[in-house]
Amino acid sequence: xxxxxxxxPPAPGDLPRGFPTRQALGxxxxxxxxxAEGELSEIRGGRKAAELALTRLDPSRYRRxxxxxxxxxxxxxxxxxxxxxxxxxxxxxxxxxxxxWNEAEKLISELGWRDYWQRVWLQQGxxxxxxxxxxxxxxxxxxxxxxxxxxxxxxxxxLACIDGFQQQLLSSGxxxxxGRLWLAAYLVHWRRLRWQLGARWFxxxxxxxxxxxxxxxxxxxxxxxSQKPYxxxxxxxxxxxxxxxxxxxxxxxxxPFEGSYESLQAQLFEPLAAAPDPPSQAQAKAxxxxxxxxxxxxxxxWIHGEGLGPANPAxxxxxxxxxxxxxxxxxxxxxxxxxxxxxxxxxxxLEVPVVLRLGDPLEELLAFVERCGADGVIAQRPTDPHLxxxxxxxxxxxxxxLLEPEAFVALESDPQxxxxxxxxxxxxxxxxxxxxx
Ligand SMILES: Cc1cc2nc3c(=O)[nH]c(=O)nc-3n(C[C@H](O)[C@H](O)[C@H](O)COP(=O)(O)OP(=O)(O)OC[C@H]3O[C@@H](n4cnc5c(N)ncnc54)[C@H](O)[C@@H]3O)c2cc1C
Numbered sequence: 001x002x003x004x005x006x007x008x009p010p011a012p013g014d015l016p017r018g019f020p021t022r023q024a025l026g027x028x029x030x031x032x033x034x035x036a037e038g039e040l041s042e043i044r045g046g047r048k049a050a051e052l053a054l055t056r057l058d059p060s061r062y063r064r065x066x067x068x069x070x071x072x073x074x075x076x077x078x079x080x081x082x083x084x085x086x087x088x089x090x091x092x093x094x095x096x097x098x099x100x101w102n103e104a105e106k107l108i109s110e111l112g113w114r115d116y117w118q119r120v121w122l123q124q125g126x127x128x129x130x131x132x133x134x135x136x137x138x139x140x141x142x143x144x145x146x147x148x149x150x151x152x153x154x155x156x157x158x159l160a161c162i163d164g165f166q167q168q169l170l171s172s173g174x175x176x177x178x179g180r181l182w183l184a185a186y187l188v189h190w191r192r193l194r195w196q197l198g199a200r201w202f203x204x205x206x207x208x209x210x211x212x213x214x215x216x217x218x219x220x221x222x223x224x225x226s227q228k229p230y231x232x233x234x235x236x237x238x239x240x241x242x243x244x245x246x247x248x249x250x251x252x253x254x255x256p257f258e259g260s261y262e263s264l265q266a267q268l269f270e271p272l273a274a275a276p277d278p279p280s281q282a283q284a285k286a287x288x289x290x291x292x293x294x295x296x297x298x299x300x301x302w303i304h305g306e307g308l309g310p311a312n313p314a315x316x317x318x319x320x321x322x323x324x325x326x327x328x329x330x331x332x333x334x335x336x337x338x339x340x341x342x343x344x345x346x347x348x349x350l351e352v353p354v355v356l357r358l359g360d361p362l363e364e365l366l367a368f369v370e371r372c373g374a375d376g377v378i379a380q381r382p383t384d385p386h387l388x389x390x391x392x393x394x395x396x397x398x399x400x401x402l403l404e405p406e407a408f409v410a411l412e413s414d415p416q417x418x419x420x421x422x423x424x425x426x427x428x429x430x431x432x433x434x435x436x437x
Contacts, residue, residue: 006320006322006353007322007353007354007355008322008355008371008372011371013357013358013359014355014356014357015028015032015327015356015357015358016028016356017350017356018350019350022040025040025343025346025347026039026040026339026343029339029342029343029346030339032327032358033332033337033339033342035333035336036332036337036338036339036342037170037204037336037338037339038170038171038205038338038339038340039171039339039340040339040340040343041171041172041173041174041207041340041343041344042172043075043078043172043173043174043207043344044344044347045078045082045084045207045308045343045344045345045346045347045348045349045350046084046309046347046348046350046351047079047084047085047309047310047348047351048351049079049347050076050079050084050085050309053074053075053076053079054074054076054085054093056072056074056075057074057076057093057094057097058072058097059094059097059098059103059104059106059107060098060103062074062106062107063103063105063106063107066106066107066110066177067177067178067240068178068240068241068242069176069178069179069240069241069242069244070242071176073176073177074107075174076090077174077207077208077213078173078174078207078208078344079309080114080208081207081208081209081210081213081306082305082306082307082308082309082344082345082348083306083307083308083309083311083312083380083405084308084309084310084311084348085309085311086310086311086405086406087111087114087115087311087408088406088407088408089311089406090111091108091111091408091431091434092434094107094108094111095108095434095435095436098435098436099436099437100435100436100437101432101435101437104435105428108431109424109428111408112408112409112420112423112424112427112428112431113213113420114213114408115408115409115427116417116420116423116424116427117210117212117213117216117217118212118213118383119415119417119423120212120216120417121211121212121216121383121384122383123417125385126385128211128212128215128216128219129196129199129211129215131219131222131224132219132224132225133224133225133276133279134224134276135222135223135224135229136223136226136227136228136229136272136276137189137222137223137229137268137269137270138269138270138271138272139192139269139270141194143192144188144192144193144194144195145191145192145193145194145197146193146194146197147193147197148193148197148198148201149191149193152166152187152191153166153201154166155167155170158250158251159186159249159251159255159256160245160246160248160249160250160251161182161237161241161244161245161246161249162182162183162186164244164245165179165180165182165183166183169183169201169202169205169206170205170338172340173205173206173207173338173340173341173344174206174207174208175206178240178241180202180217181217181221181230181232182232182237183198184198184217184218184221184222184230185221185229185230185231185232188218188221188222188229189229189231189268189269190256190268195218195219195221195222195224196215196218198218199211199214199215199218200335200336202214202218203335204335204336204337204338204341205338205340205341206341207340207341207344209341211384212383227276229268229269231261231264231265231268232257233257233258233259233260233261233264234246234255234257234258234259237257279418279419280418293376293395293399293400293401294399295376295378295399295401296374296375296376296377296378296398296399296401297375297376298372298373298374298375298376299318299321299374299375299376299377299378299401300321300322300323300324300365300368300369300372300374300376300377300378301314301315301318301321301322301323301324301354301377301378301379302314302323302324302365302377302378302379302394303323303324303325303349303352303354303379304325304361304379304380304382304387304390305345305384305387306380306382306383306384306387306405307379307380307405308325308345308348308349308352309348309351309352311405311406312380312405313380313403313404313405313406314378314379314380314403315352317378317401317403318378321378322355322368322372322374323352323353323354323355324354324355324357324364324365324368325349325354325355325356325357326357326358326359326360326361326364326365327342327345327356327357327358327359328360328361329358329359329360330360331386355368361390362390362393362394365377365390365394366394366397366398369398375398375399376398376399376400376401377394377398377399377400377401378400378401378403379391379400379401379402379403380402380403380404380405381402381403381404381405382402409427409430409431410430411423411426411427411430412426
């Protein structure tokens with residue numbers, strides 16, 4: 001795939017596709033995105049890096065140690081998020097390394113969480129930026145702060161764990177799931193800040209930053225997409241962080257996380273007037289669905305952020321066709337995307353034969369179609385509603401064929417998505433049949 005596909009002759013405004021060093025890539029990114037914060041992460045983008053991480057995949061050790069900060073987690077989320085590694089492909093790899101379903105179940109169910117959040121996003125669209133259900137904390141929504149305090153944003157809270165997570169988020173762009181949970185719970189419940197602040201902050205920095213997994217996890221912590229708020233205590237942190245932070249913490253004798261769950265809940269929350277109603281099946285918003293069109297005869301490919309690697313079905317659908325990726329100038333500025341996120345994506349893109357541009361995606365796509373003498377566009381069906389809006393606008397101008405990414409699990413057409421366990425009951429029954437043993 002990568003070798004045969006032609007790149008059209010370079011045109012003014014194409015971004016470079018080769019750098020003598022990683023430092024030179026960083027330098028170029030600083031020129032292109034002067035407002036982007038930070039430096040490149042030590043985590044590299046691209047399929048080669050993903051394959052290296054895959055050599056460490058060990059479902060059995062994962063099952064035993066996933067909750068520990070030094071456990072055998074995969075570190076694959078940035079590659080999965082960008083379609084460098086498909087979720088269905090990863091599932092097959094996991095099932096290929098186990099003797100039976102029991103050994104695989106823990107890791108497969110975590111992949112299921114990603115699939116679940118993506119389905120909820122497709123159903124809810126931008127509504128995932130608002131509370132999907134009332135908070136169960138007893139506090140009115142407008143009592144939560146709307147600005148990220150400087151001590152938290154700058155890692156100067158004086159709490160070794162929280163400052164450690166902030167530091168890791170900003171430098172590497174990856175955090176263990178438990179670190180994310182603890183940091184999110186601290187921000188929402190101890191500091192009483194709106195979860196959306198934290199969600200935006202994470203999306204600026206996480207290499208796997210994905211509004212579905214991110215916002216819905218924040219809502220799960222906040223309690224607007226769960227039955228009760230998530231909190232932790234010092235004992236829990238010391239167990240799973242193995243005392244990495246508490247020993248050196250200047251606040252060890254005045255730790256806000258010290259205490260039983262009952263006493264912390266009493267400190268942090270007000271009693272609820274009534275028990276929360278069980279969630280009903282959410283009303284589906286209309287995801288991007290275009291009228292079926294005849295495939296273009298001379299297409300170009302539109303590569304977007306959900307399909308930067310081989311998991312994108314567009315590569316296989318149209319071999320030897322020029323491809324374009326556009327860094328969306330306005331969106332990057334509006335989101336405050338950090339340099340490490342941009343660098344990760346750029347590195348993924350350097351491994352696939354694609355023309356790189358910076359600007360407005362719709363304008364750039366139309367210009368690319370003309371430049372290549374093409375008559376239409378093929379792309380992976382986006383989940384992100386912003387990409388969906390670009391697709392809709394594009395389809396008004398020329399034939400656009402959207403291809404479904406390979407499904408992680410083929411559920412019935414209207415699956416139950418109120419809570420993960422309802423989704424998982426349906427998904428597990430099907431996934432189990434694919435396991436050996
Ligand atoms: C507040 C908060 C924000 C989060 N934001 C994101 C985000 O923006 N992008 C993102 O991909 N994940 C997010 N997660 C989910 C999870 O923390 C990460 O996917 C996981 O920690 C990534 O590390 P890993 O690849 O080693 O995961 P592993 O534990 O090795 O799991 C393997 C894969 O399963 C998927 N996965 C595992 N756990 C989850 C989960 N809880 N939810 C969804 N998918 C999961 C990921 O694709 C991951 O790569 C968030 C969690 C929380 C609590």
